[in-house]
Amino acid sequence: MSRLSDLLAARTRPVVTAEFPSIDGGGLAAVEKAADEMRPYVDAVNATDNPAAHAHASNTSIAIAMMQFGLEPIMQVVCRDKNRIAMQADIMGASLFGVENVACLTGDDVTAGDEPEARRVFDLDSTQLIKVASGLAEGHYLSGRAIKEPPALFVGAVENPFAPPLDYRVLRARKKAEAGARFLQLQIGYYPDRLEHFVRGCVETGVTDTTALLPTVVLTKTARALSFMDESVPGISIPADTIRRVADAGDKEAIAEASYQLTLELSRHALSLPGVSGIHLTDFRHDGSLERLVRDLGIGPAFDPVATAAGTTAG
Amino acid sequence: MPKLLPLLEHAVKKPVWDCRMCGQCVLHSTGMTCPMTCPKTLRNGPCGGVREDGHCEVKPEMRCVWVKAEERSHSPVNPHHWEEEFHDLRPPVDNRLQGTSSWVNLVTKRDRRTPAGWAGESHERFSAVPGASMVEVDEPTTLPAGFHA
Numbered sequence A: 001m002s003r004l005s006d007l008l009a010a011r012t013r014p015v016v017t018a019e020f021p022s023i024d025g026g027g028l029a030a031v032e033k034a035a036d037e038m039r040p041y042v043d044a045v046n047a048t049d050n051p052a053a054h055a056h057a058s059n060t061s062i063a064i065a066m067m068q069f070g071l072e073p074i075m076q077v078v079c080r081d082k083n084r085i086a087m088q089a090d091i092m093g094a095s096l097f098g099v100e101n102v103a104c105l106t107g108d109d110v111t112a113g114d115e116p117e118a119r120r121v122f123d124l125d126s127t128q129l130i131k132v133a134s135g136l137a138e139g140h141y142l143s144g145r146a147i148k149e150p151p152a153l154f155v156g157a158v159e160n161p162f163a164p165p166l167d168y169r170v171l172r173a174r175k176k177a178e179a180g181a182r183f184l185q186l187q188i189g190y191y192p193d194r195l196e197h198f199v200r201g202c203v204e205t206g207v208t209d210t211t212a213l214l215p216t217v218v219l220t221k222t223a224r225a226l227s228f229m230d231e232s233v234p235g236i237s238i239p240a241d242t243i244r245r246v247a248d249a250g251d252k253e254a255i256a257e258a259s260y261q262l263t264l265e266l267s268r269h270a271l272s273l274p275g276v277s278g279i280h281l282t283d284f285r286h287d288g289s290l291e292r293l294v295r296d297l298g299i300g301p302a303f304d305p306v307a308t309a310a311g312t313t314a315g
Numbered sequence B: 001m002p003k004l005l006p007l008l009e010h011a012v013k014k015p016v017w018d019c020r021m022c023g024q025c026v027l028h029s030t031g032m033t034c035p036m037t038c039p040k041t042l043r044n045g046p047c048g049g050v051r052e053d054g055h056c057e058v059k060p061e062m063r064c065v066w067v068k069a070e071e072r073s074h075s076p077v078n079p080h081h082w083e084e085e086f087h088d089l090r091p092p093v094d095n096r097l098q099g100t101s102s103w104v105n106l107v108t109k110r111d112r113r114t115p116a117g118w119a120g121e122s123h124e125r126f127s128a129v130p131g132a133s134m135v136e137v138d139e140p141t142t143l144p145a146g147f148h149a
């Protein structure tokens, strides 16, 4: 099974996953460069699938390339752009190269992207895709056609604890867990109370017995970045006083520092919740803050007690 | 009569539920809110894009179909078991049923038919397993697996 699934099952330390930057060219060297920057600090990395409905180098190609450069991929598959045949084919194809972690997403709508005139597909929804992907690992396509040597897949999904209907989100997480999701990366959120409510619900309803929760935090540098997410990213809302707190911090440098401290605070809170298995990082700063964050939190492969004893950490 | 039924169904359900004639009606289990009116046609709950005010990511002027559905699923006027069925995992849409009458499909149980793999069943590629989903010779889209038209 994948390293991610082993780590989550072992529960010896919080796991760190992160978002891989979108790649639009520059050959494999571009992938290698990004991989080199992240490798020491993360356990697995999301190969995104046309995020925010913008076309980029594909999920499958990036996932395969990542492996070449020693990163463990989590291949996102979104329901927006492909029908059930193509999505199954992508998962099966990537698995030939050893891609095991698959995250099933609905996907932002085409209207969120730069080609809003595109046809939306949504032949399956994300919960159905979880079940279909799990079926592949069990040895059959959705049609029932048998797969002689089924791929070893570790299937997960995402959930948004911060968007309405708030009370229903736990039940939706349970539905995804029952469909076969073994990990849930949670949407970026700036309401610690909502996260707490959601995680507690997941513990109480047994979701966390089968499924690891990975809240997401994002590294930003400016108050404008927060306002942008609040206004323009579907499903993200940020309290006005949180944005103000960062905006009022002082000069550019002070604001960058306040942004970092906000992320650190949110990360600490998320990791303190019983039922949380680790954290997912999105880095919009690209200034070494990702390294600083995992060091300040003392988590990730660089701080693996087992690996440290064996002398294999990245240091 | 069978030809008229889809027309009749549409005439009744379109004004009330904005019915899209998917031919496999799940209204009772979705708080009498048609999931096909969700721009992403999600049948198993809301996406992560619902706005802070409960409106749709895609159409800001519209309340999210699933916010409405969840609310209405608790309505005391509906039979009790409908509230439970809200949590059912609804199978992928059978796109062949688009435009047909869900009333007929309900009676014939055609709307309950799912691909074998959905129920976790598998079959060898060339063996003719008599699963309901496989034997449907009158529809060219479901020729036995392995047959290439």
Ligand code: SF4
Residues within 6 Å of the ligand: B037, B038, B039, B040, B041, B042, B045, B046, B047, B048, B049, B050, B051, B055, B056, B057, B058, B059, B063, B064, B065, B066, B067
């Ligand atoms: S916000 Fe609600 S109605 Fe809009 S696409 Fe998402 S689930 Fe569908």
